[in-house]
Amino acid sequence: MSEQQQSGTRRSPSIGRRNLLRGAIVAGGIAAAGAGALGIAQAQAYSHPGMLIQNDDIDRMRSAVQGNREPWISGWNRLINNSHSFSTWNPRPVERIIRGNNGTDPENYWLLMNDMHAAYQNGLRWRISGDTAHRDCAVRILNAWSGTLKEIGGWTETSLAAGIYGYQAANAAELVRDAPGFDRARFRTMLANVFYTLNNDFLVRRHGTCDGHYWANWDLCNMASILSIGIFNDDKAKVDQAIEYFWNGKGQGSIEHVIPFIHGDLAQWQESGRDQAHTMMGIGLMAEFMEMAWSQGIDLYSARDSAFAKAAEYVARYNNGHSVPFTKFVWYNGHNCTYNEQTVISEGGRGQIRPVWELVYSHYYGRLGRAMPNVLEMLSKVRPEGGGGDYGTASGGFDSLGLGTLAYVQERKPTTLNRLQSYNYQDRYVRHIQYDVRLDNTISPAADAQFRLVPGLADAAGVSFEAANKPGYYLRHYNYDFRLDPNNGSSTFAADATFHSVAGLADGSWRSFRSHSHPDRYIRHYDYLLKLESVSTATGRADATFRITT
The missing domain is CATH 2.80.10.50 (Trefoil (Acidic Fibroblast Growth Factor, subunit A))
Structure with missing residues (x-):
């Protein structure tokens, strides 16, 4: 076991958290399902659209864009100038996606990666502008993949592909779930059979390695995929599974492990000693996981006395060029649980620009009025946030759906100054x-x-x-x-x-x-x-x- 696993106290969610969704809040373990029923669908009428984008978000974006108001209009211009949002985008579905060198098959995950971002961006453009050409484009992309994709393979990176593109695919589909011509039933089947199977296998087996072997991002993307698939498929067992893992999972993505040390108003992130690019990726994935839960009435943002707010401040502060405290991080990896330690924070990728900050700031400051000075300083550098295609062609530029300046910024009310x-x-x-x-x-x-x-x-x-x-x-x-x-x-x-x-x-x-x-x-x-x-x-x-x- 790793150092933080030995010392951490597991916490279960308290009953009486945000209860906007009837019966969706998990109290302790996997509600009603039990560990043996993880793959069995349980009917639950979830709120739709109810992941990263809700109806209130759509109304806010539409009103702000029509009113030519900042910063939303800058975010909108970032969206419509991204080629992934063009209604002429043509999907390139294949039966088998490969991520990771398995010695025989060439990688082609970038096909799925680009197409899911194109579907999401076109769906967002339709929801805001009403232009049905973008709706039809998103539907065309999603139908093409659900009618073609049979398998995700490769080396262990298969788990990354299933996690990252699984939650992104579900969010894209959520925007057009009731659109004419969209084959929702077939898409649900693809999510459950192709993506969820791999997501579940990773969180249970982790390819036969120690619990602490994989970095937090591997857990987080698979948690996000299971949660989003559960919401899209109205499958309560999957939603419960994802929330239960957030609280009590053995891997590095659970709330007790992903934030191993609290330093006052700052909190150290699990990958801080690895590099800053993956650390910021983790901030984005955790924020998206928490936001999807929030959309269904489940408040995870406040877990461990809002430890995630402190972690975001920690990561932002360091990547803004300031110093932060660092406690030695110990973990055990591989099949034989080999001892590893990190004694200093990593400078690798320090200051990299990633579109992960608006969502964090939107919740803690926009909704709650909490001071987030380091995240705000980071926003001065990244605004307006773009989406997939705005940050290069490598996979790192597609780890988050982004476009947060358009999608997430909350207007503080009242606006009058006195x-x-x-x-x-x-x-x-x-x-x-x-x-x-x-x-x-x-x-x-x-x-x-x-x-x-x-x-x-x-x-x-x-x-x-x-x-x-x-x-x-x-x-x-x-x-x-x-x-x-x-x-x-x-x-x-x-x-x-x-x-x-x-x-x-x-x-x-x-x-x-x-x-x-x-x-x-x-x-x-x-x-x-x-x-x-x-x-x-x-x-x-x-x-x-x-x-x-x-």
């Missing part, structure tokens, strides 16, 4: 200066005094103050003083950064803000610094009264 004007010093406004918070009448830059008043992080009936120029950073009290801090997702932070707006203590037409965590205390200024204090005097009431201006 200032907090003092009642008794009306030439002064609340501002942050190097994370300290005070009243000031000389505000430069102006953004330092602008805040987005969002629903309270701890109570949506309250309000939290997010800095306009520091996404994910909020006003919060700490030992009754105020400062601007990054939202780390903790309940303590949420409570300290949540306030309840009440009629102004000095003037009912203005506003005062009562602390959520200390209901007897209010935001007030004292010697121009913001404090959290009880208010009993006329001066105190005036100090605790503000006007919200835009």
Whole structure:
């Protein structure tokens, strides 16, 4: 067993997680199916489209593109300028796909790889533009493969082909699942018989090697394929199998093994000592796995106290050129479980551009308002994210479906920016200066005094103050003083950064803000610094009264 397997504590998902899907949440093992029933379909009406793209995503993309709004329009232009998205794309299906040198057959996996990205991109173009030529192209590609493909072979890389192109094929098909002419039944059969068989075999046998032999990406792509096939085929046993493996799998892709060490707000990735290209590939695969589960009401993003957010920050930080801590990583590989160790983080592929970051940022910041400063810095380099065909012809450029700037960016609402004007010093406004918070009448830059008043992080009936120029950073009290801090997702932070707006203590037409965590205390200024204090005097009431201006 590897070092992290010896020390890790296995965790099962808790009942009561996001429950948007009736009966889809697994509590412990493989719900109702049992280990002996993994290949037996169990009927389940899953949400469709319900993988990487949902109806809300389609509506958002369509509205943004029609409105010519950034950054979505830049993402759209990236899509329509990619030749894989052209409706004239002609599929090249074959009966046997080969990935890996087996000594006899030449590799040809690039045929399937390119065609699945073409099907996905054409399906996406149709969903956004309504142009049926792209719908028909996607259908033509998918029908051609489901009517032809019989086998995926080669060397051990067969498992990579079945995993990566399996989840991509299912996502492409999900976009056109109800399109006229699409042979959904035949596609389901291909996914189950050609792809799933290999996915399942890898997670069970791993080609006869030690549990820790294969890098995390091998597990992750096969987990993603099983999950997506389960959703597309409405097969509950397969969905349950994928979620169960996420929590308790023996290989390096389970949540306890893929993140072996937590370093405060950063978390080391299993492949960090290998190279950065494969590390970023893993970030993309895990994000896509978690997003497909989220689409069905299952929250895996929050697993192990949102360890994946910390891992994404770790990987982004290092690939942005900054230093990160590294703990020696030990694993055992091969058929005889040979000892291996990595003592330093790898610089191989450092800073490579991969389209895997928008989805991570979309969830943790776009949905939750969590600060992800290192991922945001990476986004400044990769936006707008492209898709397969935009990152060269090698397989690494097709490991992720990408196009995240178009598909995943969440607009933070409300969009209005506000200032907090003092009642008794009306030439002064609340501002942050190097994370300290005070009243000031000389505000430069102006953004330092602008805040987005969002629903309270701890109570949506309250309000939290997010800095306009520091996404994910909020006003919060700490030992009754105020400062601007990054939202780390903790309940303590949420409570300290949540306030309840009440009629102004000095003037009912203005506003005062009562602390959520200390209901007897209010935001007030004292010697121009913001404090959290009880208010009993006329001066105190005036100090605790503000006007919200835009």
